[in-house]
Amino acid sequence: MEIIHVSAECYPVAKAGGLGDVVGALPKYQNHAGHIAKVVMTMYKTKFLLNHEWAVVHKGYTNLGHWWFTYTIIKEATNVLGFDLYLVDINGLLDREKIYGYEDDAERFTAFQICVVDWISAWEHHPDVIHVHDYHAGLIPFMLKHCFRYQHLKNIPTVLTIHNAQYQGWMGWEKSNLLPAYDEWKRGMLDWKNNINPLASGIKCAWKVTTVSHSYMDELRVAANGLEALFEYEKGKCSGILNGIDNAVWDPSTDTYIENHFSVDDADAGKLKSKKLLCETFDLDITKPLIVFIGRLVGEKGADLLPQAIADSYFHIGRTMNFLILGSGFPEVESALEGMKVLAQKDYNAYIGYNESLSHLMYAGADFILMPSRVEPCGLNQMYAMRYGTVPMVRNTGGLRDTVIDYGDEGGYGIRFNYVSVGDITQAVWRAVELYKDEEKLKEIRKTMMQLDFSWEASVKQYVALYESL
Numbered sequence: 440m441e442i443i444h445v446s447a448e449c450y451p452v453a454k455a456g457g458l459g460d461v462v463g464a465l466p467k468y469q470n471h472a473g474h475i476a477k478v479v480m481t482m483y484k485t486k487f488l489l490n491h492e493w494a495v496v497h498k499g500y501t502n503l504g505h506w507w508f509t510y511t512i513i514k515e516a517t518n519v520l521g522f523d524l525y526l527v528d529i530n531g532l533l534d535r536e537k538i539y540g541y542e543d544d545a546e547r548f549t550a551f552q553i554c555v556v557d558w559i560s561a562w563e564h565h566p567d568v569i570h571v572h573d574y575h576a577g578l579i580p581f582m583l584k585h586c587f588r589y590q591h592l593k594n595i596p597t598v599l600t601i602h603n604a605q606y607q608g609w610m611g612w613e614k615s616n617l618l619p620a621y622d623e624w625k626r627g628m629l630d631w632k633n634n635i636n637p638l639a640s641g642i643k644c645a646w647k648v649t650t651v652s653h654s655y656m657d658e659l660r661v662a663a664n665g666l667e668a669l670f671e672y673e674k675g676k677c678s679g680i681l682n683g684i685d686n687a688v689w690d691p692s693t694d695t696y697i698e699n700h701f702s703v704d705d706a707d708a709g710k711l712k713s714k715k716l717l718c719e720t721f722d723l724d725i726t727k728p729l730i731v732f733i734g735r736l737v738g739e740k741g742a743d744l745l746p747q748a749i750a751d752s753y754f755h756i757g758r759t760m761n762f763l764i765l766g767s768g769f770p771e772v773e774s775a776l777e778g779m780k781v782l783a784q785k786d787y788n789a790y791i792g793y794n795e796s797l798s799h800l801m802y803a804g805a806d807f808i809l810m811p812s813r814v815e816p817c818g819l820n821q822m823y824a825m826r827y828g829t830v831p832m833v834r835n836t837g838g839l840r841d842t843v844i845d846y847g848d849e850g851g852y853g854i855r856f857n858y859v860s861v862g863d864i865t866q867a868v869w870r871a872v873e874l875y876k877d878e879e880k881l882k883e884i885r886k887t888m889m890q891l892d893f894s895w896e897a898s899v900k901q902y903v904a905l906y907e908s909l
């Protein structure tokens with residue numbers, strides 16, 4: 440089966456979060472399973488672009504409204520990723536450094552999608568399925584179905600995977616002229632609450648819709664940033680498929696980002712070496728449990744509660760634990776976390792920014808990872824952490840609920856709490872501190888977690904079954 444993934448991120452080419460990890464791994468494992476999976480993404484000026492060889496495979500001429508432009512499709516020449524990777528280059532629009540956050544993002548991602556469909560329409564054959572990810576590729580199912588110039592592609596099945604329904608790509612109707620001419624009777628297929636909503640359009644027009652965990656799919660029918668009714672209406676074609684993790688990249692016995700490798704049998708000693716390195720680097724007390732947070736410092740992740748929850752933990756439990764934060768996001772959260780450094784007593788530090796290699800060291804050296812997410816469609820951090828023997832402390836939501844069982848329950852290994860509140864986080868911290876004192880229990884939990892199977896194989900089977908049903 441030939442599967443074309445369309446995405447704005449793909450690790451290690453460009454990654455802002457879990458979307459990049461998933462699109463960098465799923466196609467590789469689909470290829471391992473005997474399929475031909477390819478990725479098409481937007482081009483950015485990243486290190487990966489500069490350090491690899493590229494072959495031009497297509498040059499096209501198309502339009503974004505009144506603006507006619509030439510685009511180029513380049514392909515990574517050595518197949519270093521384990522799948523064919525194609526980048527869409529549009530001079531001035533897609534050759535920029537950041538992935539998101541420009542004023543003309545609507546134009547950038549609409550032009551990207553037009554180029555993808557335009558390019559595929561020039562092929563001599565049709566792929567078996569076009570699999571689009573998040574709103575950045577959400578208009579493609581509409582284009583294939585309702586834009587006049589792509590009618591010859593309308594029988595290609597489309598699947599939309601929603602990694603995060605908070606971001607929908609809304610744009611005003613004045614931008615409708617950016618799209619290739621379409622059947623005006625089908626305006627409703629673009630619209631949600633009087634805006635063009637690319638994610639809503641994808642949900643309406645894709646043949647099947649998936650999200651990255653079962654629980655998140657259920658939650659979307661009651662909380663989906665305004666799309667609840669649409670999820671309820673379209674539930675017949677929606678399903679949840681849990682993400683996997685790339686065990687080749689995330690393996691404590693081979694991870695190229697860490698010096699002290701370990702596996703299940705020598706996890707305690709191996710983790711301690713990484714913890715030592717972290718404690719030396721960040722001036723922390725190695726005798727105390729190390730609780731880390733890694734992620735985007737935004738409301739969805741509950742990051743705004745961290746400063747108060749840390750202060751309350753010190754106050755109610757005592758300064759018996761370390762906290763180390765890695766992340767970037769809302770400036771006010773960044774500065775609150777940065778500001779707390781002055782009060783640290785060898786038990787708190789924060790690295791504000793994005794740092795891939797530090798994140799690996801933290802998964803390896805931490806004792807606990809805190810994820811007080813308000814919304815977590817899947818969450819990869821907890822799965823990486825568990826593979827590295829680090830106990831997840833998670834809010835009972837979305838993919839966190841589907842992957843972490845509380846250690847108080849039968850067969851459990853993590854710490855779960857119900858509310859995104861300072862009180863619940865503080866109580867989870869107290870439970871972590873208590874668990875840390877029970878060395879035997881912690882050892883047993885580490886062992887259990889490190890042997891859990893979150894590999895991609897199971898999810899690949901479910902995706903393939905879904906494609907086959909189309």
Ligand code: ADP
Pocket residue numbers: 455456457458460733734735765766767792793794795798817818819820821
């Ligand atoms: P999301 O995609 O919502 O941000 P996920 O848990 O799915 O959340 O994936 C987050 C990914 O991004 C993980 O690979 C995590 O290690 C990584 N990550 C997030 N923030 C940072 C950071 N500041 N530095 C390094 N890696 C980060």
Ligand code: GLC
Pocket residue numbers: 456457458461602603651682815816817818819838
């Ligand atoms: C999104 C979600 C995250 C998920 C990731 C990969 O960024 O916020 O929970 O793990 O996509 O699917």
